[in-house]
Amino acid sequence: MLRRLRNRLILSHVLPLMIIIPLMGLAILYVVETQFLIPSLTRDLVGDSQLLVELTQNQANIWSEPQSAQALLDQIKPNPGKRVMLLAPDGRMLASSDALDAGKVNQIIQVGGLDIAQSGKLATRINYSQELKDNVIDVLAPVISPNHQFLGIVRVSAHYISVGDELLRLRYVIAGILVVGLAAGLILGSVLALNINVPVQQVTQAIFDLARGERKESLKESGPDELRLLVQSVNHLLERLQQLEQARRQLLANLVHELGRPLGALRMAIHALSTGANQNPELMRDLMKGMDEETARLQRLLDDLAHLHEQVLGTLEIDRKQVPVSSWLPTMLLPWKEAASEKRLKWQETIPPDLPEISADPLRLEQIIGNLTSNAVKYTPMGGSISISAGTTQTEIWVRVSDTGSGIAPEEREKIFNPFYRGQQGRRIVQGMGLGLTIARDLVIAHEGRLEVDSTPGLGSQFTVWLPLTNKN
Helix, strand or coil, rough: CCCCCHHHHHHHHHHHHHHHHHHHHHHHHHHHHCCCCCHHHHHHHHHHHHHHHHHHHHCCCCCCCCCHHHHHHHHHHHCCCCEEECCCCCCEEEEECCHHHHHHHHCECCCCCCHHCCCCEEEECCCHHHHHCCCEEEEEEECCCCEEEEEEEEEEEEEEEHHHHHHHHHHHHHHHHHHHHHHHHHHHHHHHHHHHHHHHHHHHHHHHHHCCCCCCCCCCCCCCHHHHHHHHHHHHHHHHHHHHHHHHHHHHHHHHHHHHHHHHHHHHHHHHHHHHHHCCCCHHHHHHHHHHHHHHHHHHHHHHHHHHHHHHHHHCCCCCCEEEHHHHHHHHHHHHHHHHHCCCCCEEEEECCCCCCEEEEEHHHHHHHHHHHHHHHCCCCCCEEEEEEEECCCEEEEEEEEECCCCCCCCHHCHHCCCCCCCCCCCCCCCCCCCHHHHHHHHHCHHHHEEEEEEECCEEEEEEEEEEEECCC
């Protein structure tokens, strides 16, 4: 039974109520009986005794003649739930409203508080030992004549049966209220348990569906904040898995596209050579040059995939060395400068000769700047310009690659760093695997730096690499 969360939650709500409510009921019953009901009955009996004192203090004969005393009580007819006695000054019973006391006439009644009444004071006695089946409340009021003569004592008592009936009714009322409260707590606990149990079951089922690849829709957020946070986590996981699945599909599509073109070109070149193209030296040189370019393209593709593999495994390593940026950067840019010249692009370098050395991996750094410069050459139309500049601040060195290409739309500026994202037709990043900028950013972060982009559609883009200066300490 307790293996299910719902049953445990219900028990956690009901068990404290089953313990607390009876204790509260006993406490309430005790307080009501001792502080309200019995004091109220006592005041009522005191009032009745005072009325009888006023009625009998001018009738001296009834305190000497038991017959007259009994006749008076028979005429008054007290409430059946009360017993009224008229006692002589020495404590002898003269008359009683209870027929069972007929045999006690002229007998001394032993009752608590009699001595107090004989001294001329009002005496009240409350007996909480209700199991004795005796009077619960006794009030003894002395009767003093107008000439200050002590005539006798009026005793007014509440029978156990009458008081017990009042207490029993009170207990039934309190017990009924407590049972209703317990039932309401049970219902409320069940509702609250279901409100917690149902979302937990939904989240659990969603996780199983995710594991089987069957979950497509997000969960609806409901319930307490903790459950909403759990649902948000599952929805985030679902969204992330969907993104990874989309990336996987995009990777396969990109691989088919990127491998198909160079392999097709290589196969055509091999076919041409095998059918006599090698007899023409000029054609053979062109074919060999094309084959070299296609194998270089495949090598770059392999490098990108190798970096992606490192990124997935989390094994990206940086071999730091002291890199003199002022002399290293112009040499590294020579191949891209030549590529820009072949595309008839204007090339401008602004690299100060006194840039400080930095601690970096020169091969990784070359990959960063190379990817940014390659994109600038690739997406700048003929006649455009490319600018490479560098500089320092007090704590960082920066390298900026600017172009006058098509630019990047604002909504794509973050997406371009996602793996396999290649933008819309007519925009940047529409060729290749869509890994260049992802690789560049990851390598910059591995160097504890940052990569920033600033672009205006139609006016070009600039990418700035920020790297920390070498720590001299």
